[in-house]
Amino acid sequence: MQVRIIGITHVPEVHLGADLAGLILSACESGDTPLVEGDVLVVTQKIVSKAEGALVDLDTVTPSPFAEQWAVRWGKDPRQIEVVLRESVRIVRMDKGIIISETRHGFVCANAGVDASNVPGEHIVGLLPEDPDASAARIRERVRDATGLDVPVIISDSFGRAWRNGIINIAVGVSGLAPLKDFRGQRDTHGYMMSATVIAVADEIASAAELVMGKLENCPVAIVRGYPYDRAEGSAREIVIDPARDMFR
Amino acid sequence: MQVRIIGITHVPEVHLGADLAGLILSACESGDTPLVEGDVLVVTQKIVSKAEGALVDLDTVTPSPFAEQWAVRWGKDPRQIEVVLRESVRIVRMDKGIIISETRHGFVCANAGVDASNVPGEHIVGLLPEDPDASAARIRERVRDATGLDVPVIISDSFGRAWRNGIINIAVGVSGLAPLKDFRGQRDTHGYMMSATVIAVADEIASAAELVMGKLENCPVAIVRGYPYDRAEGSAREIVIDPARDMFR
Numbered sequence: 001m002q003v004r005i006i007g008i009t010h011v012p013e014v015h016l017g018a019d020l021a022g023l024i025l026s027a028c029e030s031g032d033t034p035l036v037e038g039d040v041l042v043v044t045q046k047i048v049s050k051a052e053g054a055l056v057d058l059d060t061v062t063p064s065p066f067a068e069q070w071a072v073r074w075g076k077d078p079r080q081i082e083v084v085l086r087e088s089v090r091i092v093r094m095d096k097g098i099i100i101s102e103t104r105h106g107f108v109c110a111n112a113g114v115d116a117s118n119v120p121g122e123h124i125v126g127l128l129p130e131d132p133d134a135s136a137a138r139i140r141e142r143v144r145d146a147t148g149l150d151v152p153v154i155i156s157d158s159f160g161r162a163w164r165n166g167i168i169n170i171a172v173g174v175s176g177l178a179p180l181k182d183f184r185g186q187r188d189t190h191g192y193m194m195s196a197t198v199i200a201v202a203d204e205i206a207s208a209a210e211l212v213m214g215k216l217e218n219c220p221v222a223i224v225r226g227y228p229y230d231r232a233e234g235s236a237r238e239i240v241i242d243p244a245r246d247m248f249r
Numbered sequence: 250m251q252v253r254i255i256g257i258t259h260v261p262e263v264h265l266g267a268d269l270a271g272l273i274l275s276a277c278e279s280g281d282t283p284l285v286e287g288d289v290l291v292v293t294q295k296i297v298s299k300a301e302g303a304l305v306d307l308d309t310v311t312p313s314p315f316a317e318q319w320a321v322r323w324g325k326d327p328r329q330i331e332v333v334l335r336e337s338v339r340i341v342r343m344d345k346g347i348i349i350s351e352t353r354h355g356f357v358c359a360n361a362g363v364d365a366s367n368v369p370g371e372h373i374v375g376l377l378p379e380d381p382d383a384s385a386a387r388i389r390e391r392v393r394d395a396t397g398l399d400v401p402v403i404i405s406d407s408f409g410r411a412w413r414n415g416i417i418n419i420a421v422g423v424s425g426l427a428p429l430k431d432f433r434g435q436r437d438t439h440g441y442m443m444s445a446t447v448i449a450v451a452d453e454i455a456s457a458a459e460l461v462m463g464k465l466e467n468c469p470v471a472i473v474r475g476y477p478y479d480r481a482e483g484s485a486r487e488i489v490i491d492p493a494r495d496m497f498r
Contacts, residue, residue: 166449200415208457
């Protein structure tokens with residue numbers, strides 16, 4: 001079995017209101033890799049946020065006293081801290097200059113997903129899309145309208161992890177595939193019953209896509225070709241752990 | 250740019266003392282996908298542990314009173330809990346029937362990586378290899394001896410995560426590549442300086458490999474072809490977070 005991860009590099013600079021699906025389809029054609037049945041599209045959060053205007057001009061932000069004192073203490077921009085707090089519904093950890101919080105989507109990540117890199121203009125920071133599942137669904141629908149293909153879409157972002165250095169790509173938005181693959185109760189090749197095997201395939205697909213997306217290159221989209229995903233409406237919220245089961249609140 | 254993930258399915262059942270590199274090379278040949286320069290080999294922990302005898306027969310284990318009471322309380326096998334405790338240097342969380350602990354390697358994971366699935370014989374559980382970096386280095390060396398190719402090797406295992414459902418493949422052993430790619434201080438395509446971007450590429454490669462390895466099929470090895478990794482000796486310990494920076498101890 002073989003899966004191919006194809007980087008799509010011909011996507012132009014994305015502006016507010018851009019037709020992302022259209023830009024992506026043109027870029028796939030320009031790169032001589034038109035979409036085919038069975039493909040999964042992985043789209044980085046950055047261009048989704050730009051197209052949707054999920055950006056904040058720090059010059060318009062008045063920091064609260066709480067944001068101000070934290071910023072002063074740790075040498076941060078108080079306006080940026082203010083944006084992080086506004087994007088957070090709950091602080092999980094706040095120490096050593098780092099804020100790890102829960103976003104309104106239920107994601108736990110550093111800085112509530114607020115991203116100071118890769119946005120042109122020094123005072124603009126990027127936010128997570130308002131509803132990344134809906135963003136994914138819109139791209140999927142537009143691709144279906146244009147091509148007749150029902151291609152699942154994953155919106156990816158890079159998150160840090162507890163206990164491990166470095167960030168990895170994960171799925172913040174999903175449409176068209178089951179983000180979790182459940183093997184519980186199935187038997188493996190040795191007849192052994194698997195008790196606790198649910199695989200977060202949407203996260204693994206997002207990580208695989210990062211291998212071609214890189215960080216310095218202009219490659220905001222990847223095609224994952226040949227992966228036998230389970231078709232479903234899907235939602236990145238399925239990957240968010242139930243608070244009752246969360247041992248790291 | 251394109252990366253291919255190729256599943257290697259012709260690996261026979263692995264027994265104690267098996268020449269893993271030899272079995273893998275034969276399997277690559279049988280599958281008409283001989284290794285080429287630039288490939289990365291991902292090998293699942295399960296077959297490494299089998300080859301190295303990192304297995305415990307539960308019939309030989311006498312549970313401590315602590316293991317016994319926890320097992321009774323949560324309906325677990327006390328001998329298996331005993332093995333988990335023996336594989337742990339520190340318990341991180343112990344609640345709701347779940348033990349999350351730190352292994353001697355520094356990994357934080359459920360059940361200290363002790364694996365009751367996929368080992369033939371009902372009373373045998375698999376442990377993490379004693380030194381997965383060394384396991385990776387041995388396979389790499391044998392492959393180099395046999396083929397003249399210096400192919401990096403990643404030993405993978407599937408770990409759960411804080412805050413997110415499902416397990417994903419990560420790197421527990423690394424030889425021949427830099428597991429972390431550091432973009433700090435580099436400028437992206439918009440000239441923006443990146444402040445906190447270190448990508449755990451070894452984990453992303455392991456996750457990508459899982460897409461072809463599956464769980465029910467006999468596919469314990471994958472080739473990742475076409476990824477421009479940074480050559481280095483490498484070690485999975487580089488991915489383990491420094492206790493001084495760990496916000497989730």
